[in-house]
Amino acid sequence: METIEGVVTDSFEEVPDVRIVRIKPARWLEFKPGQYFLILIPGGESVKPYSVSSPPLNREYLEFCVKRVGGGRASNFMFHTGKGDRLTMRGPMGRFVLQDKIENDIIFAATGTGISAIKPMIQAVFERGTGEQIWLFFGVRTERDIIYRKEFDAIASKNRNFHFIPCLSRPSGSWSGERGYVQGAIKKLVEDARNKDVYICGLAAMVEQMKVIAEQLGFSKDRIHFEKYV
Ligand SMILES: Cc1cc2nc3c(=O)[nH]c(=O)nc-3n(C[C@H](O)[C@H](O)[C@H](O)COP(=O)(O)OP(=O)(O)OC[C@H]3O[C@@H](n4cnc5c(N)ncnc54)[C@H](O)[C@@H]3O)c2cc1C
Incomplete structure (x- = not known):
């Protein structure tokens, strides 16, 4: 797990109240499908996990898909990010990952x-x-x-x-x-x-x-x- 800076390359509303945020990390970090990063919320030590929604083969950016929660600090911070914004992430983390071999339905x-x-x-x-x-x-x-x-x-x-x-x-x-x-x-x-x-x-x-x-x-x-x- 590493702490790394990233820059927002794209941020748009995918469906009502759900935003896709693409972040280019300063250096590429390998992750497994299903893993997440902790996003540091500015103005405090608060962090919240968000799953990576892009596939590992896409090395251009890490994509996150965030639902805006009423009164929620982290989701509203993510929801209001725009192109060029910088943020800090920690990861990848998580054991909810795809099995190595697909040998069954x-x-x-x-x-x-x-x-x-x-x-x-x-x-x-x-x-x-x-x-x-x-x-x-x-x-x-x-x-x-x-x-x-x-x-x-x-x-x-x-x-x-x-x-x-x-x-x-x-x-x-x-x-x-x-x-x-x-x-x-x-x-x-x-x-x-x-x-x-x-x-x-x-x-x-x-x-x-x-x-x-x-x-x-x-x-x-x-x-x-x-x-x-x-
Ligand atoms: C491993 C992991 C991965 C996650 N990945 C994602 C992700 O990819 N996308 C994503 O949007 N969220 C994801 N979450 C949830 C995310 O981390 C935050 O909990 C969520 O965004 C709310 O944070 P907040 O600070 O905005 O609100 P908070 O201050 O934590 O919550 C405000 C209020 O809203 C309620 N609430 C929180 N989340 C929801 C919700 N989804 N729907 C309805 N009510 C809610 C809380 O119970 C609370 O009452 C993930 C959580 C975990 C544990």
Whole structure:
């Protein structure tokens, strides 16, 4: 783990209240898909973790995907960064990382900005190449909140073994995809959990519920990987 300066090369709103911030570190630091950096919040010793949402093969910048939380210092600091701003990071950190070899089907389950840690894992899976079935269950409220929709649609259009399942808790009437929470969609659509891994990322309540469901479905405990954001 190292402390390193970085400069913001891009910062834009991806979906309402979720901002993508790209930071070029002073020197490149290797990281694994799923890891995070601590961002130092100016004006104090406060630090907050943010998962890297870009794939390790992209060495131009580290991308972060941040949800603005009402009254939250760190998320609002990140949300208001602009091109050219400098900040300090510490990392990479975290044990929620993609397995080295892809030799079995994988279920990814994310809600909200929990997708940040999951996205580089999925990109790494398809950069390495696999014939296994890869599922992403992604829970957000509405169609407008689907972060990285273009990126996941692009992966799905090139790889017939990638199944992108957005699950909307407040869909419009015209939405033809899954309705409700990821927990329900996974219960409905995952028939056989044997020899599959599941990676879960999001707020604590969702992760706890998903862990219980994964065990009920028959995932073995050592194949249930998770990261809780709060
Ligand atoms: C390993 C790890 C990786 C993380 N990666 C990311 C990431 O990639 N993107 C990201 O946006 N966040 C991520 N987080 C969460 C992030 O670190 C902060 O906790 C979050 O941005 C809130 O910090 P804050 O200082 O703005 O608000 P705080 O002052 O910590 O919180 C303000 C209030 O909002 C509530 N709150 C905090 N977070 C949320 C939320 N997401 N939704 C609703 N209410 C919330 C708190 O309970 C509190 O009541 C990650 C957390 C962990 C542990």
